[in-house]
Amino acid sequence: MRDLGRRKLRTTLTILGITIGIWALVVFGSMANKINALVEGGSTYYEGKVSVSDASGSAGGFAVAPMSLSVADEILAIDGVAVVMPDVTMLMDAEGASMSMSLPPMIAGSLAGADEGRETFPLNYAQGRALTPDDEGSSVTVLGADLARQYAVGVGDTFTIRGVEFQVVGVLEPTLTAPDQTAMVPLQAAQELFVASLPPMIRESIDPATIATTLTVYPADGVDPEVVADRIEARVAGVTTMTGKDFDEQIGSATAIFNAILIGIALISLVVGGLSVVNTMAMSIAERTREIGIKRAIGGSRRRIVRELVTEAGLIGFIGGAIGLALGALVVVLANEAGRPSGNVLFELTTGTAVTAVLFSTILGAIAGFLPAIHAARLDPVAALRYG
Amino acid sequence: MTDVTDVTVTATATTQTTATTRGSTTTGDRTMPLLEGRNLRKTYRLGRTNTVNALRGVDVAIEAGEMVAIIGPSGSGKSTLMHLLGLLHGPDLNHGPRPELSFAGQPMVDLGEGERTRIRAREMGFVFQDFNLVPTLTALENVGLACDYAGVRGEPARQAALAALALVGLEERAGHRPAELSGGEQQRVALARSLVNRPRLILADEPTGNLDSERSAEILALLRRSNLAEGQTIVLVTHDAEVAAACDRVIRMRDGRIQPAASPVPAAETLVAGDRLLATA
Numbered sequence: 001m002r003d004l005g006r007r008k009l010r011t012t013l014t015i016l017g018i019t020i021g022i023w024a025l026v027v028f029g030s031m032a033n034k035i036n037a038l039v040e041g042g043s044t045y046y047e048g049k050v051s052v053s054d055a056s057g058s059a060g061g062f063a064v065a066p067m068s069l070s071v072a073d074e075i076l077a078i079d080g081v082a083v084v085m086p087d088v089t090m091l092m093d094a095e096g097a098s099m100s101m102s103l104p105p106m107i108a109g110s111l112a113g114a115d116e117g118r119e120t121f122p123l124n125y126a127q128g129r130a131l132t133p134d135d136e137g138s139s140v141t142v143l144g145a146d147l148a149r150q151y152a153v154g155v156g157d158t159f160t161i162r163g164v165e166f167q168v169v170g171v172l173e174p175t176l177t178a179p180d181q182t183a184m185v186p187l188q189a190a191q192e193l194f195v196a197s198l199p200p201m202i203r204e205s206i207d208p209a210t211i212a213t214t215l216t217v218y219p220a221d222g223v224d225p226e227v228v229a230d231r232i233e234a235r236v237a238g239v240t241t242m243t244g245k246d247f248d249e250q251i252g253s254a255t256a257i258f259n260a261i262l263i264g265i266a267l268i269s270l271v272v273g274g275l276s277v278v279n280t281m282a283m284s285i286a287e288r289t290r291e292i293g294i295k296r297a298i299g300g301s302r303r304r305i306v307r308e309l310v311t312e313a314g315l316i317g318f319i320g321g322a323i324g325l326a327l328g329a330l331v332v333v334l335a336n337e338a339g340r341p342s343g344n345v346l347f348e349l350t351t352g353t354a355v356t357a358v359l360f361s362t363i364l365g366a367i368a369g370f371l372p373a374i375h376a377a378r379l380d381p382v383a384a385l386r387y388g
Numbered sequence: 389m390t391d392v393t394d395v396t397v398t399a400t401a402t403t404q405t406t407a408t409t410r411g412s413t414t415t416g417d418r419t420m421p422l423l424e425g426r427n428l429r430k431t432y433r434l435g436r437t438n439t440v441n442a443l444r445g446v447d448v449a450i451e452a453g454e455m456v457a458i459i460g461p462s463g464s465g466k467s468t469l470m471h472l473l474g475l476l477h478g479p480d481l482n483h484g485p486r487p488e489l490s491f492a493g494q495p496m497v498d499l500g501e502g503e504r505t506r507i508r509a510r511e512m513g514f515v516f517q518d519f520n521l522v523p524t525l526t527a528l529e530n531v532g533l534a535c536d537y538a539g540v541r542g543e544p545a546r547q548a549a550l551a552a553l554a555l556v557g558l559e560e561r562a563g564h565r566p567a568e569l570s571g572g573e574q575q576r577v578a579l580a581r582s583l584v585n586r587p588r589l590i591l592a593d594e595p596t597g598n599l600d601s602e603r604s605a606e607i608l609a610l611l612r613r614s615n616l617a618e619g620q621t622i623v624l625v626t627h628d629a630e631v632a633a634a635c636d637r638v639i640r641m642r643d644g645r646i647q648p649a650a651s652p653v654p655a656a657e658t659l660v661a662g663d664r665l666l667a668t669a
Contacts, residue, residue, distance in 0.1 A: 294520045297476060298581065299509020299537035301502060382476050385520060 011316065014273075014280040018320025019327065021273035022361050025266035026328025029357070030347035032259045034176070037348055038103065039255045041177020045121050047244040050217040050229045055240045066194065066211040071236060075215060078231050080223040085114040086212035088190035090197070092161060092183065105147060106182045107161060109190020110216075111136065118218040123179060128155035128170030135169075135186045142170035146180040150340055159183065162193055176348065270364060273320065277368035281313050285376045292376050293384025302377035309373035310366050317365020321358040329354070421449040422588060422621050423473055426488040429480045430468050442468040444644035445484065452588070455615045455622040457632035460641030466625045467593055469641065473623060474512060474591040475504040492588065509537040513582025515624075517594035519574040521566040527553060527577045528562040531584050538585045552580035556610055572603035579607060583614055590614070592624035596631055608634050 052075060054065040072084045092105035112131040123130070131142055141159055148171040153159050159166050161183055174180055185193075191208040198206065219228045229241040285292070292305055332347040339345055430443040442465045450456055450473070458466045471477045472489065475496060479487040489496040491507065499507075508514075513534075521530045531552050535545035553559045556576040566574050575595065582590050592611065596604035608631060615622050624635070632638045640647040 290520070291522050294516075294522060295533070295537075296505070297474075297508070297514050297516075297520075298534050299505055299512075300533075301505050301509075301537070304537070380477075382471050385516065 010280055010283065014276050014316055015320040015323065017276035018270075018273040018317055018361050018365065019324040021266065021270035022321045022324025022357050023328045023331070024269045025263075025357050025360070026325055026349065026353060027331050027347070028262040028266045029353040030328070030332045030349040032262045033350050033353060034346055034348040035255055035258060037176040038178070039251055041175060041179075042251060043244060043248055045178065046242060046247040048120060048219075048225060049118075049243075050219070050225050050232060051242040052215040052217055052232055052236075052239050053213065053242070055238050066206070066213055067215070067239070069210050069212055071239065072212070072215050074236050075217055075232055078228070078235060080220050080228050080231065081217055082220040083114070083116045083118055083218040085110060085216045085218070086187065087214040087216055088187060088194050088211070089213050090190070090194055103178055103181050106178070107185060107190060107193060108182050109185045109187045109193075111187045114187075115216070115218060123175070124173040126171045126173045128168070130170060131184060131186060136188050138186065139164060139166045139189055140169045140186065141166040142172060142184040143168055144172050144180040144182045144184075145174040146340070146345060147183060148172075161185070162197070164189075164193065180345075270360070273361075274364045274368045277313055277316055277365050278372065280316065281309065281369045281372040282375075284312075285309065285372045289376075289379065289384045289387040292379060293381045293387065296377075296379070296381035297385060305377040306370075306373045309376060310369045313369020313373070314362050314366035317368070318358065318362040320365070321361025324361065325354055325357050328357070420490075420493050422452040422454075422492060423450040423623075424448070424488070424490045425472065425479075427479075427485045428469065428472055428487050428489065429484055430465075430472065430477065431480055432468075441644050443472070443479070446644075446646055448473075448639065448646065450621060450623060452621050453615070453619045454637060455612065455635045456624070456637045456639060457635040458623065458625045458639045458641060459627070459629070459632045460647075464641040465644040466641045468644075470591055470593055470623065470625050474514060475499075475508055509534070510539070510585060511587050511589060513585065513587040513590045515575070515578050515582050515590065515592040515595045517597040519566070519571070519578045519598075521574055521577055521581075523566050526563050526565055527558060527569065527580075530566070530577055531581045534581045534584050540585070548584050549580075552584040553577070555583060555614075556580045572599055572606060575599060575603070575607055576610065579610055583618075583620075586618060586620075588621060590620055590622045590624075592622065594625055594627065596626065596628060601630075604628065604631065 052071070054067040056065045069086055072086055075081055076084045088107075088109040090107050092107050112133050112135065125142075126145065126148075128142070131140065141161070143153065143159065148154060148168075151159065153168055154171060155168055157168050159168050166183070166185065166189070172179055188209070191211055194211065194213070195203055195206055195208040217228060217232065219225050225243045226245060229243050229246075232239065232241050295305060296302075329349055332349045336345050336347055425446060425448045428443050428446040428448070429441075432440045432442055434440055440463075442463075444465075446465070446469060448469070458469060460466045468477070472479055475491075479489065479497065481487065481497075487497060492511070496504070496507075521527075522533065525533065528546070528549050531549035532545050535541070535548050540548060550559060550562060553562050556579050558573060558576050558580065561569060561573060561577075566577070569577065575598075579595075582592075590611065595611070596607055599607065611622055611624070612634065614620050622635075624631070626632055
């Protein structure tokens with residue numbers, strides 16, 4: 001192992017090469033983790049239900065055009081539909097979202113308990129309580145973990161949404177997906193906020209209590225959401241539906257491509273790092289030809305020589321991987337902290353990614369050292385002794 | 389200097405592997421030589437077309453307990469012979485009568501590389517002209533490496549290595565790297581490394597070649613002492629007629645062949661002068 005120290009510069013450069021590769025793997029891998037968590041969350045959210053919105057406009061699964069609550073009654077009459085729950089969701093920022101890699105802050109209004117216990121998406125409360133039907137008519141909110149952290153508010157504080165003050169009654173645990181960026185409010189409050197955002201002419205003619213942006217439809221037990229979605233689209237005019245399967249098809253495939261690109265970039269940098277280990281080991285072995293000759297002459301077996309050199313190369317890989325992981329983790333933490341105020345929490349470093357990165361670089365180093373090591377062990381000891 | 393017998397007691401316990409095979413060289417009444425070679429030939433390729441006949445058919449026998457010098461001018465094949473005897477190379481098998489080489493009564497010619505390496509590690513000790521220590525290891529670790537290769541590890545190896553360094557008077561320098569040692573000291577470390585497993589055979593290639601006469605005498609005395617105290621067989625290749633004269637027997641080589649034993653040993657001056665002439669030619 002001391003041989004590593006003897007050729008400091010070259011070893012340092014090689015370790016640096018591996019470091020950069022692993023750094024890229026960690027950072028891009030963390031980005032992929034975050035995106036996967038978002039998609040996973042969305043997939044879980046849409047599972048087992050049908051989201052119905054106005055056919056005239058929706059963005060990323062979130063409806064922006066209002067629909068009349070009378071549509072809910074039409075849908076409820078359809079065979080296989082158990083519950084229809086009206087929701088009003090909108091962007092928190094009235095001017096529209098700025099360009100962002102992650103989800104924008106949202107306002108979500110719904111009637112507490114209207115799902116009749118059918119909602120399966122798990123929400124846990126870090127502080128306070130959930131919204132109840134009694135909250136209807138009052139200005140209270142439950143904040144997602146990111147929002148609470150970003151604005152440094154907790155239960156008992158006031159949180160201003162679009163100029164209206166809301167009392168914070170609960171804060172959610174992180175979910176790593178949409179709810180983290182969501183302020184949950186009673187349905188009535190959301191309806192009023194929504195109508196207030198419309199142009200004055202239209203505003204006059206709409207009763208806030210009759211609108212929703214999304215209708216969440218829970219199928220009856222044992223009924224396939226896909227079947228229900230098809231029936232809704234066939235019988236109700238002017239609506240579009242979204243199911244878990246639709247979500248996976250639309251978003252899931254896009255994510256898979258994105259993941260492949262990220263991992264690809266990281267792998268290319270690792271191949272370069274691996275070649276640099278091969279180079280370092282080949283050079284290092286050429287320099288130590290004589291030493292290998294000595295070891296062979298006094299009875300060091302080929303196997304021993306290979307083992308020593310492969311271990312050394314593996315160590316180079318391990319050190320590079322560990323430093324790359326440390327730097328990658330630093331970038332992930334700093335970038336997340338920097339992005340948090342604007343809602344851009346882009347990275348999630350998991351234990352799996354960390355362990356894989358270091359393990360991968362160690363194995364890569366050892367494999368890269370293997371061929372030069374075999375070559376060295378096959379040297380003629382006498383010729384090697386005369387070398388240099 | 390430390391008392392020799394004192395040290396060997398410690399070393400004995402750690403080198404039983406070599407001790408078990410000791411004494412197996414006697415078959416019936418006749419004592420077999422420790423090393424016996426017949427028809428040893430070796431041709432080296434130099435570039436694409438040139439070949440060098442380093443050994444042109446040598447018969448040689450080294451008795452157990454002998455201290456033998458192989459002398460001869462450069463290119464006479466003496467180092468090649470040593471490499472063959474030390475199992476570092478195998479003899480040529482083509483173009484002539486089948487070569488034979490036995491060590492401790494066992495045929496060596498057909499052994500694989502792994503087995504030859506094992507015998508080198510456990511039964512032989514090597515000393516080279518330019519010391520050939522591993523530069524990144526301390527004196528103690530260099531000696532310990534030979535123990536390791538012979539299958540002795542941990543504390544027994546450490547004790548054996550320290551004892552071997554004590555034998556050559558370098559126990560105080562055990563923690564030093566080769567670069568921090570003088571040439572004479574380095575060669576004594578190399579000697580300790582060759583002795584640490586108490587091998588039957590010590591092969592020394594120009595062990596005094598890079599040393600002044602005082603250091604040469606020191607090395608030679610240490611070799612002779614282990615030859616007498618341990619009964620180790622020593623084969624050394626040398627240019628130096630004084631070194632050769634200190635041995636029990638001299639094998640003279642010229643042009644890849646052994647010269648008849650009757651030939652007188654040439655004076656040191658002529659030998660060295662002759663070599664210089666050859667080296668410049």
